[in-house]
Amino acid sequence: MWAWLLRRIGQIIPTLIILSFMIFGLQQLMPGDPALILAGEERGDPLVLQQIREELKLDRPIVEQYLYWVGNVVQGDFGFSWRIRMPVTDLILQKLPVTIQLATMSFIIAIIIGVPLGILSAVKRDTATDWAANGIALFGISTPNFWLGIMMILLFSVELGWLPPSGYVPLWEDPVQSLATTIMPAFVLGTGVASVLMRHTRAAMLTALSQDYIRTARAKGVSEKSVIRRHALRNALIPVVTLGTIEFGRLLAGAVLTEQIFTIPGFGKLVVDAVFNRDYPVVQGVVLATALIFVLLSLIADILYMAINPRLRQA
């Protein structure tokens, strides 16, 4: 098993190298000259453009630009934002706690809603409860985040005045206010993920409940509660865990629209603004950091499988 783990970790390095190629290469395909954007209202002055290109090494061959970037990244230096001149590392570290908090809250909301609903609708298959649960899931999937977000702001902030409409307060500064500023975006994001989790939990539970070992368990006289909890759910959870980690990774990658609506200064907003401003170092840094998070999460998912399913440990 240790050999497997080492091999698994060894795979991460080539993955990251390929990723760095792709991040850098795809960016070159983006239309819009960064020097022109940075020059703003001075864009007509060739001297200004040339100066910007020189300073940012935009006048060098792409391979040289790439090696320069990778060389710095390996030493932990992600460069600085072209637009606001702050180090990208600082920006990432500033945004990461925000995004982690939002993602965790959304994920908790998603699990609280999604998994029990999924189990319930599988156990009560084809009853009114099942349909109601499916209805809720359908609503969650098909409601656009920006719409739900604006509706919530109008209701809870403008009409009722209960919650601040947007912005963010760090958890360690004022925990109550921090929860107040993130609960609406977390709910908006959480309901979307909850629907996906619900549908998958339901499907996995239905498969599990139709297995032979369930029939055996029931025949042995095991209580229905125990059949569902110990026998069916444990097996059904494996695909749900996989999906859960992917969804959690997506939440960590930043929720562009939701962050934009609620003005949450997280990863999503950082990367979108950077793309529109052609702030390449920020785009590269954030995408690489996000990719790293994904890779680590999938590693964690694999380790979790082993914990849940002893059969895999022998493999």
Add this chain to the structure above:
Amino acid sequence: MIRKTLAMGLVALAALSAAPAAQAQNIRIGLREDPDILDPTLARTFVGRIVFAGLCDKLFDINEKLEIVPQLATGYRWEDPQSLLITIRQGVKFHDGDTMTAESVVYSLTRHLTMQGSFRRGEINSMTSAEVVDPQTVRVRLREPFAPFVSQLTDRAGMIVSPRAAEAAGRNFGNRPVCAGPMRFVERIAQDRIVLERFPEYWDASRIHINRVTYLPIPDNTVRLANLQSGSLELVQTIEPDDLRQVNRNSRLRVSVSDELGYQGITINVGNGARAQTPMGQDPRVRRAFELAIDRAAINQVVYEGQYTPTAQAVPPSNPYHARSITAPARDVARARALLAEAGVRTPVQVEMTIPNNPDLRQVGEVIQAMVREAGFELRLNAMEFASSLQAATRGEFETYLLAWSGRADPDGNIFTFIHSQGPQNDGKYSNPEVDRLIAAARVESDQARRAALYEQMWRARAQDLGLIYLWHRKNIVGHTTRLTGFVPVPDGLIRLQGMRLN
């Protein structure tokens, strides 16, 4: 059931938190986007200027009538058309405690002119040197007479930074700017907030009643407005014209509407590469027909609730250089058709218009499309993300381009750059020797009446071959709570903290 529980949870949470009331004299201002670097030499965004209005004073300022008024300078005098004497206010302190001297002024002007990557160079490149005459006076020498020079010092090029802090921080000065404005820098969290606090030693401290300002970038119009309505902001930089009615109905909010300095227009590619080789690009009659097919007032009514001011020049009515005699032609489809016939082009004339991808501009494009169709144009709309559209324009990859300019107090800043043949943002490569001559003459004319007459003549000359169709002047629509008093709208759209107070 679960939703109900959650809803109840929300209620409980809300009861616990009940958004803290703004404490005395702390105001929160909603901005349309996150400013770029807060270094007056390197900065380039409009929203950044709003923050600078609290942070960095300038040698001169402009007032609501666009007159130049003293700020860190107490006055100026032209020794001759190429030599400007500026008298410096005494006893001004920077945020780091240093005293502003004539040397600091020379340092800042030189920094703006020579620092690598300076965005101020273009504004003051007629300056050759600055020197200390005596502790109260600085002399600026110009390469050639340039009437708008003092006006350039009413914006970032006139901001004086603390030389000690600027030398120490170098290119990172913007992460902790040290100036001589009413507020000093506290912190900045990118895309979240910029916080400034009252600077007790400010030279004009008696006019500052605000203790703390927090600037919050909130890009979504609806959300920014919701923040104002719910009391989470005291002031917002812009309200969309179609939200005006809603705000006016709210007795706790007030809006202040003023002309902006710039304009919205359609740039036509008449000489920038192959895409200029179209009937629109080559024949002035076709361009005039296009203009005659457009009803500016109707578009303004449909898209902007009639808030904007239709125009046929680059300078708004609030500016003393606005030419009253130059008015937008009324829509005349028959005349437009006649012009097309006279030009002998095959109708429908194919035209493409590049539009930055904003909802209101797309709507403007659609209305224009419908209007010009009746006159014999087939207009294709090409909505493009803003950065890409700028690049396309510079490279000449466009036929017509719907582009706005935020505007400058001095008319030259709205004119030379765009329609002089040497203008750095003359994307359509419009060139008319008579127009060039008049613009150049106005640049060196210091008498206001004579200068205004030159511009009026220039507009007439230009109307014959139209490289740019001016559409309207937009408005700065600022909204604030009625608790806030003392806000004075100035056409530059900046939010000056002087005199502002929360009741």
